[in-house]
Amino acid sequence: PQSGRVAWITGSTSGIGWAIARQLASEGAAIALHGSKAASATTEAQLAELHAMGVAARYYALDLADGEAISPLARRIAAELGEIDIMVNNAGIQHVQSVLQFPPEKWNAMLAVNLSAPFHTIQACAPAMLARGWGRIINMASVSALVGVANKPAYVASKHGLLGLTKAVALELATTPVTCNAICPGWVLTPLVQAQIDALALREGLDESAARARLLGAKQPSQAFVTVEQIAALTSFLASENAAQVRGAQWNMDGGFTAA
Numbered sequence: 117p118q119s120g121r122v123a124w125i126t127g128s129t130s131g132i133g134w135a136i137a138r139q140l141a142s143e144g145a146a147i148a149l150h151g152s153k154a155a156s157a158t159t160e161a162q163l164a165e166l167h168a169m170g171v172a173a174r175y176y177a178l179d180l181a182d183g184e185a186i187s188p189l190a191r192r193i194a195a196e197l198g199e200i201d202i203m204v205n206n207a208g209i210q211h212v213q214s215v216l217q218f219p220p221e222k223w224n225a226m227l228a229v230n231l232s233a234p235f236h237t238i239q240a241c242a243p244a245m246l247a248r249g250w251g252r253i254i255n256m257a258s259v260s261a262l263v264g265v266a267n268k269p270a271y272v273a274s275k276h277g278l279l280g281l282t283k284a285v286a287l288e289l290a291t292t293p294v295t296c297n298a299i300c301p302g303w304v305l306t307p308l309v310q311a312q313i314d315a316l317a318l319r320e321g322l323d324e325s326a327a328r329a330r331l332l333g334a335k336q337p338s339q340a341f342v343t344v345e346q347i348a349a350l351t352s353f354l355a356s357e358n359a360a361q362v363r364g365a366q367w368n369m370d371g372g373f374t375a376a
């Protein structure tokens with residue numbers, strides 16, 4: 117269904133983003149694989165896996181904290197793979213610390229990567245989507261876009277902001293064939309969450325499985341992690357024709373996290 121289309125998934129070398137890259141490639145989309153670090157044996161292997169699915173794919177390295185470099189990268193992707201039809205703003209970073217000690221430079225970095233980068237990618241890719249008459253913008257928010265969480269002030273603020281940006285853009289584009297939506301995952305077992313499990317295990321003297329259970333037990337009523345494949349399937353739906361009238365949605369997939 118996505119053949120002939122080009123998808124840029126930010127932060128697609130790992131976790132949720134990599135699952136989305138594989139999903140959209142399996143549907144025939146060309147993939148702009150993207151991460152903050154230089155190309156490596158890992159990114160080469162990932163490109164080989166995508167090429168084996170019969171799609172074009174290239175790797176792009178850019179630290180999204182550098183907002184001014186985002187639009188030039190979007191132009192490079194368009195020149196090398198084709199105009200971007202599906203923009204998935206997935207890259208995000210976490211830092212867990214009380215607001216009382218939270219380092220201001222970490223605050224600035226999280227706002228830049230989690231919130232400002234999506235603004236810059238949208239500004240860079242929406243004009244061509246409008247000109248070509250089709251587009252999908254999908255922002256990876258979080259349950260932390262819907263409820264507050266202690267000790268994550270910058271993450272919660274940036275994800276609430278990302279939801280606001282999603283709604284504003286969706287309304288602005290409401291009469292056009294370009295949609296903008298947000299996904300709000302609960303706990304998904306990725307490197308980003310593994311770091312929080314490791315910290316919890318260390319702090320409380322728990323083993324790995326007890327730390328996982330504690331993390332889920334506190335907040336996620338299903339007591340099970342959401343999988344990266346499930347988030348990728350929801351992304352696929354939001355990128356599909358049938359999702360044309362899903363606009364400005366905050367779509368949670370969270371094991372009941374925000375129902376409580």
Ligand code: NAD
Binds near residue numbers: 130153
């Ligand atoms: P991850 O750490 O596995 O992957 C993050 C990706 O972002 C990597 O590809 C990394 O290269 C990229 N990235 C990080 N900083 C970057 C920067 N400065 N410039 C460019 N790329 C950068 O994380 P994940 O768990 O897969 O998270 C993906 C998204 O999902 C994030 O926005 C995260 O906030 C969100 N999310 C995750 C969970 C969860 O439980 N894992 C829950 C809710 C929301």
